[in-house]
Amino acid sequence: MTGFHVDAGVLAAYAEGGLADVDAWSVEAHLDRCADCRTSIASDASTALVVEAVAVSLGSRLPTQGRVRQATGWRRIRVLVGAGPAARAAWLLSVAVTGVLTAGLAVSPTVVPPWLLLLIAPALPAVGTALSYGPRTDPLHELIAGTPQGGLRIVLWRTLAVLAVAGPVAVLAGAVTGIGTPGLWLSPCVALTVLTLALGSLVEPAYAALVVAGAWAVVVLAPPVGGVAVLVSSGSGWLGVTAVAAVVVYVRRERVGRQPA
Amino acid sequence: MTTVSVDDLRVSYGKRVVFDDLDLELGVGVHGLLGPNGAGKTTLMRVLATVLRPDRGDIRLLDHHIGDPAALRQARRQLGYLPQTFGFYPRFTIREFVEYFAWLKEMPPARIALAVDRAIERVGLLERADDRMKHLSGGMLRRAGIAQAIVNDPRLLLLDEPTAGLDPEQRVQFRALLRELGLDAVVLVSTHLVEDVVAACTRVNLVDGGRLVFTGLPDELIAAGGDGDSGDSPIERGYTAVLRGARTAPR
Numbered sequence: 001m002t003g004f005h006v007d008a009g010v011l012a013a014y015a016e017g018g019l020a021d022v023d024a025w026s027v028e029a030h031l032d033r034c035a036d037c038r039t040s041i042a043s044d045a046s047t048a049l050v051v052e053a054v055a056v057s058l059g060s061r062l063p064t065q066g067r068v069r070q071a072t073g074w075r076r077i078r079v080l081v082g083a084g085p086a087a088r089a090a091w092l093l094s095v096a097v098t099g100v101l102t103a104g105l106a107v108s109p110t111v112v113p114p115w116l117l118l119l120i121a122p123a124l125p126a127v128g129t130a131l132s133y134g135p136r137t138d139p140l141h142e143l144i145a146g147t148p149q150g151g152l153r154i155v156l157w158r159t160l161a162v163l164a165v166a167g168p169v170a171v172l173a174g175a176v177t178g179i180g181t182p183g184l185w186l187s188p189c190v191a192l193t194v195l196t197l198a199l200g201s202l203v204e205p206a207y208a209a210l211v212v213a214g215a216w217a218v219v220v221l222a223p224p225v226g227g228v229a230v231l232v233s234s235g236s237g238w239l240g241v242t243a244v245a246a247v248v249v250y251v252r253r254e255r256v257g258r259q260p261a
Numbered sequence: 262m263t264t265v266s267v268d269d270l271r272v273s274y275g276k277r278v279v280f281d282d283l284d285l286e287l288g289v290g291v292h293g294l295l296g297p298n299g300a301g302k303t304t305l306m307r308v309l310a311t312v313l314r315p316d317r318g319d320i321r322l323l324d325h326h327i328g329d330p331a332a333l334r335q336a337r338r339q340l341g342y343l344p345q346t347f348g349f350y351p352r353f354t355i356r357e358f359v360e361y362f363a364w365l366k367e368m369p370p371a372r373i374a375l376a377v378d379r380a381i382e383r384v385g386l387l388e389r390a391d392d393r394m395k396h397l398s399g400g401m402l403r404r405a406g407i408a409q410a411i412v413n414d415p416r417l418l419l420l421d422e423p424t425a426g427l428d429p430e431q432r433v434q435f436r437a438l439l440r441e442l443g444l445d446a447v448v449l450v451s452t453h454l455v456e457d458v459v460a461a462c463t464r465v466n467l468v469d470g471g472r473l474v475f476t477g478l479p480d481e482l483i484a485a486g487g488d489g490d491s492g493d494s495p496i497e498r499g500y501t502a503v504l505r506g507a508r509t510a511p512r
Contacts, residue, residue, distance in 0.1 A: 071370035083350070083361045139348020143409070146310040147365040148337040154365065254330060
C-alpha cells in the first residue's frame with residue numbers, strides 16, 4: 001500500500017497499451033505494490049474493448065446456419081397446426097373409413113345405411129380433437145402445458161387441424177346421404193367439437209369425447225321425432241349449443257389443455 | 262436478488278398432502294434440489310413450471326405473480342422446463358422438435374432459426390440434428406429435451422433429473438453447461454446424485470417430507486456431516502446428517 005495512486009487517465013492509457021514503454025514500466029512497478037490501483041484497472045479496463053472481444057468470440061462460436069426453415073408466419077402456422085398428433089393414426093384411419101363408407105353409400109344405399117354415416121361423420125372431429133391433447137393422449141402434454149402457447153391456444157390450433165380434415169368428409173357424407181343440406185352437416189361437427197372442448201376442461205378430454213359421442217349416438221338412434229333430417233337442419237339449435245359451449249370454454253380457458261397428469 | 266419466491270405453498274394430490282406451508286427463495290445461479298424419493302422434488306418442479314396448480318400459495322417467478330393470466334404468460338416465455346419423463350412425436354427430427362418449442366414459447370421469429378441450432382449445439386447434438394426422435398438413445402433424448410428447455414434463453418430453467426441416462430463424459434459436459442447457464446439465469450436442478458451438486462451447484466436445497474429442511478452452500482452441507490454419518494463422500498455424510506436431524510426434530 002502507498003499513499004500515492006496512479007491517475008485514472010494514465011491507468012486507462014496503460015490498459016489500452018497507449019503508454020510509452022518507460023511510463024508503462026513505472027506504472028507496472030506501482031501496480032505491483034498497490035492493490036487499489038490493480039482493482040481499478042480491472043474494473044475500468046476499457047469495457048468497450050472487453051465487450052467487443054466477447055462479441056467476436058461469441059460470433060465465432062455460433063453454429064453454422066442450419067436447416068431450420070425461415071421463421072415466417074406461414075411456417076408458424078404449419079408448425080403449430082401440423083406438428084401435433086392431431087392426425088393420430090387411429091383417428092386418421094377412421095376418417096378414411098368414413099370416406100370409404102361415403103363412397104359405398106354413393107354406390108348403393110343398401111350396402112351402407114345413411115344413418116350410419118350420420119352417426120359417425122359429425123362425431124369424428126370431436127373424437128379427433130380430444131385425442132390430440134390431454135395428458136393421456138399427447139406425449140408432449142407435460143412439456144407443452146408450461147409454454148405460453150400451451151393450453152387453450154394449442155388446443156385450438158389442433159382443433160383447426162382436425163376440422164380441416166374431418167369437415168370436408170362430413171360435407172361429402174351429407175351430400176351422399178341426402179339427409180338435409182350437405183353444408184349444414186358442418187354445424188353438428190362444430191357444435192360437438194366445442195362441446196367436447198368445454199367438457200374437456202372439466203374431465204379428461206378422452207372421456208369428454210366419449211360422453212359427447214355417446215350422447216350423439218343416443219340422439220341419432222333414438223326414434224326420430226321428425227326424421228333424422230331435423231338433426232342436421234336445425235342450424236339455430238346447433239348454433240345455440242356451440243355458443244353455450246364456447247362460453248364455457250372461454251370462462252374455463254385457463255383449464256383447457258392444462259390438466260395435470 | 263430474488264427472482265423466484267414461493268410463499269406458503271400447499272400442494273396435495275387428493276387427500277395426500279405433498280407440501281404444506283413451504284417457503285422458497287431462489288436467486289440467479291445454479292441451485293441443487295436434493296431429497297429422498299417421494300420427497301416432492303418433482304411436484305415442486307411442476308408447480309414452478311406452472312404445469313401443476315397448487316392448492317394455495319403465492320408464487321412469483323421473475324417478478325411475475327403467476328396468479329394473473331397475463332403475467333403468467335409473460336413468465337412462461339422466459340421459462341425452460343425439462344420434466345423427469347417426457348414423450349415425443351416419433352416422426353419429429355431433433356431440429357423440428359426444438360423448433361416446435363421455439364414457436365410454442367413465442368420467441369421473436371427473427372431469432373428462431375439461429376436459436377434452434379445454437380441450443381442443439383450446446384447439448385452436443387448438432388451432428389444428429391436431422392435424425393428422427395425415434396432413432397435416438399435415452400441419453401440423446403434427454404439432451405434433446407435439454408435443448409428445447411434452453412432454446413429461448415430462459416431466465417428460469419427447471420431441470421428434473423437431467424443427468425439420468427447420461428454417460429460420465431456427457432455428465433461432465435452437462436455440468437459445464439449448467440455453470441454457464443447459471444451465470445445469468447435461475448437454474449434449479451433436481452437430482453439424487455449428490456456429486457452433481459458439488460460439481461455444478463452454487464447452492465443446495467434439501468427437501469424431505471414436504472418441508473425444506475436445508476438451504477445453503479454445498480460447503481455448508483458438507484460441514485453438517487460428521488465421521489459417524491453414513492455415506493461414501495463428505496457431502497453424502499452431510500446429506501444423511503441433515504436428513505436425520507430433520508426427522509428427529511419435532512415438527
